[in-house]
Amino acid sequence: MMLRRASGTKAPPPPERLPSQDKYKTRVLPLLAAAVGCIVAASLLLRTTATAWAVQTDDVVTCPEQRRMSGRAVPGTTLADDGHCVQASSLDAGVCVEDAADWRGAHRRRCLPSLAVIGAMKSGTTNIMLYLQNHPQLRTSEDMIGWPQESRYFSAAHDPEAAGRNWRFYLRKYPPATDGVLTFDKSPNYLLNPKIPSVLASLMPSLKLLVCLRNPTSRAYSHLQHECRNGRVRQAEGAVFRSKSNDESSERLSFPCAPEAFDRLVRAQLAAKKDLDKCAWARGSGSGDSNVLPRGFYDCQLAPWFDRFPRSQLLALVFEDFVSSREATLEAVARVERFAGLEPFDYGRSARVAAVERLYALMPSRGGRYAPMLAATRAALDELYCAPNRALSATLRRRLPWPCGGGGERPV
Ligand SMILES: Nc1ncnc2c1ncn2[C@@H]1O[C@H](COP(=O)(O)OS(=O)(=O)O)[C@@H](OP(=O)(O)O)[C@H]1O
Structure with missing residues (x-):
């Protein structure tokens, strides 16, 4: 049934916005966005500069030298990778690889x-x-x-x-x-x-x-709480399980997950796997x-x-x-x-x-x-x-x- 407003009654004025809300929208949010933007830009700039500075010319094992090399390079060695000449069999922990020169003539070396x-x-x-x-x-x-x-x-x-x-x-x-x-x-x-x-x-x-x-x-309990924090634990018909889906037949459990939920997950797992060898x-x-x-x-x-x-x-x-x-x-x-x-x-x-x-x-x-x-x-x-x-x-x-x-x- 539709209700009619009695004639002559005024509609209530829309609720007034609090000045603090406006201040938040007009000042705080743009400032926050600008700060985040500055941090991202500064990080990108630092990264590019670091890349440009990473010019390494001394003590690099050239491609022809690598072809004559037997075994693996020792940690700290830099292998030139012009034309992807570095072989996986020459690598080891702590070995560095230098890319071919880029348009600035700079080499990038990573270890x-x-x-x-x-x-x-x-x-x-x-x-x-x-x-x-x-x-x-x-x-x-x-x-x-x-x-x-x-x-x-x-x-x-x-x-x-x-x-x-x-x-x-x-x-x-x-x-x-x-x-x-x-x-x-x-x-x-x-x-x-x-x-x-x-x-x-x-x-x-x-x-x-x-x-x-x-x-x-x-560790296992901390792990379950980690999953709950990330919204990946659900419950349906008393069973607790990990799932990323948002289907309505189950309920998402939020952090902190109750000890009872952990108990249910543990019991279900133990019942399902009790005969299995632990390493398997x-x-x-x-x-x-x-x-x-x-x-x-x-x-x-x-x-x-x-x-x-x-x-x-x-x-x-x-x-x-x-x-x-x-x-x-x-x-x-x-x-x-x-x-x-x-x-x-x-x-x-x-x-x-x-x-x-x-x-x-x-x-x-x-x-x-x-x-x-x-x-x-x-x-x-x-x-x-x-x-x-x-x-x-x-x-x-x-x-x-x-x-x-x-x-x-x-x-x-
Ligand atoms: N100093 C110190 N004192 C007490 N507890 C500590 C400490 N450092 C790490 N922790 C606890 O370690 C858990 C996180 O471990 P990880 O960093 O390996 O987690 S992760 O695998 O990288 O997600 C996480 O455990 P829970 O809080 O039980 O979830 C941390 O609280």
């Missing part, structure tokens, strides 16, 4: 990483990276405007072997080289993918590997909710890395040890520096590091701002991970501060 932080996801890898990327001798892969970024080059590839053959694309993820500065790759998804170790070993056999390992029970589970777990639990089978995931790389090239840091205090974190970073052959750097005196530390503490991905998991879920997961933790402790020959992580000896 393969000397160190890769391969995982495990949600085990404090970002915290370690925040220090490393502020070390004056280290740079990591960068995005279009020069901000540090996880490369994920091999884990994002459908076929990691083809990605290895296309190593020039990988190289482009790194900033133009500066003398004495090494690069590192932080990609926590590498650890899970059993195809990646052989690809990295054939491209960069002397690559140093860093792995951060966290109690797998807590880890190998077949691809992406999605199916890898929240198997990512904690570290021993299975490390096996192909130990098959392809010598023990001395892998450093394992235990999350619970290195996050126990700031001193412990800095001590862990100092171990990484020694492992990677870097000069010690005094992070405590760097204003930039102090700012990064303050910023990181505010980041949404920090701080475990979610309710503790249910005791029953923890017990089920501790049981699931008991044998894998024991195996890992034996493999690493060290005691791990996790259930069933005893047994091992001191680190070698």
